Amino acid sequence: MRRGSRHYLAVLAVAALALGACDELEGQPVVSVQPPGPGDTGPAPTPPPGDTAASPEAEPSPEAEPSPEAEPSPEATDSPGTPTPSEEGPPRGAGGGDGFHEGFENGLASTWNAQFCCQHSSRFVTSPVRAGARALEITYRPSDGERAEIAGDSVDRNRPTTFSFSVFLPQDFAPQSKDHFIFQAHSSKPHGGLGGPNLGIQVVDDQWQVWRRWSDHPQMTKRSQGTTETTRVGAFATGRWTDFVIQIDRWSTGDDGVTKVYVDGELVHDVRGGNMYNRQLGPYPKFGIYGGDPLRFSRTLYYDEISVVQGP
Numbered sequence: 001m002r003r004g005s006r007h008y009l010a011v012l013a014v015a016a017l018a019l020g021a022c023d024e025l026e027g028q029p030v031v032s033v034q035p036p037g038p039g040d041t042g043p044a045p046t047p048p049p050g051d052t053a054a055s056p057e058a059e060p061s062p063e064a065e066p067s068p069e070a071e072p073s074p075e076a077t078d079s080p081g082t083p084t085p086s087e088e089g090p091p092r093g094a095g096g097g098d099g100f101h102e103g104f105e106n107g108l109a110s111t112w113n114a115q116f117c118c119q120h121s122s123r124f125v126t127s128p129v130r131a132g133a134r135a136l137e138i139t140y141r142p143s144d145g146e147r148a149e150i151a152g153d154s155v156d157r158n159r160p161t162t163f164s165f166s167v168f169l170p171q172d173f174a175p176q177s178k179d180h181f182i183f184q185a186h187s188s189k190p191h192g193g194l195g196g197p198n199l200g201i202q203v204v205d206d207q208w209q210v211w212r213r214w215s216d217h218p219q220m221t222k223r224s225q226g227t228t229e230t231t232r233v234g235a236f237a238t239g240r241w242t243d244f245v246i247q248i249d250r251w252s253t254g255d256d257g258v259t260k261v262y263v264d265g266e267l268v269h270d271v272r273g274g275n276m277y278n279r280q281l282g283p284y285p286k287f288g289i290y291g292g293d294p295l296r297f298s299r300t301l302y303y304d305e306i307s308v309v310q311g312p
């Protein structure tokens with residue numbers, strides 16, 4: 001009996017400790033955490049030789065397959081960001097068709113794959129917000145590897161696709177000569193080959209930059225098998241929300257792709273040409289910081305009102 005009672009007390013003590021640990025987590029608005037480590041998390045394939053050299057662009061490296069979903073904590077907190085009151089959402093592109101919306105009002109939808117190294121990487125905030133009561137804050141530090149991102153599902157490459165999102169760069173978001181992504185349409189690679197973005201929005205110096213890479217190679221393993229174009233489309237603003245609409249009227253590995261980019265409702269990029277790799281699955285969206293290589297500076301930014309709409 002006494003041994004049994006002692007055992008019972010021990011179980012109670014362990015349970016109390018566990019409860020205490022849970023209590024300690026309250027108030028820590030961390031979205032989710034994956035196993036820490038530099039660069040990609042998960043079973044990333046080894047880059048092909050000669051395929052990771054630095055370039056003036058933020059070069060993608062082969063990326064990890066989606067890792068197990070990390071559940072976000074629905075905690076919200078005030079943030080140090082500078083709020084800008086705003087009642088209306090951004091203009092949206094293609095209407096109708098299949099759609100996905102994320103406003104971060106109830107945590108992260110289960111379809112997201114969170115690629116964060118650390119507790120500081122993300123949290124929900126009540127200010128600034130673009131719509132509703134919450135937005136997602138993402139923080140990247142130089143020791144975090146090459147990314148702090150959330151990744152969505154692949155789209156249908158045979159259907160027009162519109163990615164919309166609002167992003168807030170705080171006032172201390174300083175220009176840097178090293179570019180990095182804040183949005184990617186990332187190539188899916190169910191059969192191996194080179195990963196990386198095929199379309200994206202970057203910041204470089206004080207500019208927004210549209211980034212495209214395409215290839216009709218059936219099993220692209222080197223960047224040289226693709227074509228890359230970057231286009232600066234105007235200075236970024238800090239201390240307020242910026243609304244992006246990336247409208248792909250046609251995904252293509254060749255010359256007949258159609259890509260349009262709107263910033264705050266203004267068409268800033270309208271180009272015909274390739275916008276994807278030759279993959280069976282369409283690209284999938286990613287939001288957050290991706291440097292291609294680890295960055296030497298820290299970044300914090302905010303996202304809200306993300307949507308993905310596929311037309312007929």
Ligand SMILES: [Ca+2]
Pocket residue numbers: 103104105129130131132133134135304305
């Ligand atoms: Ca929201």
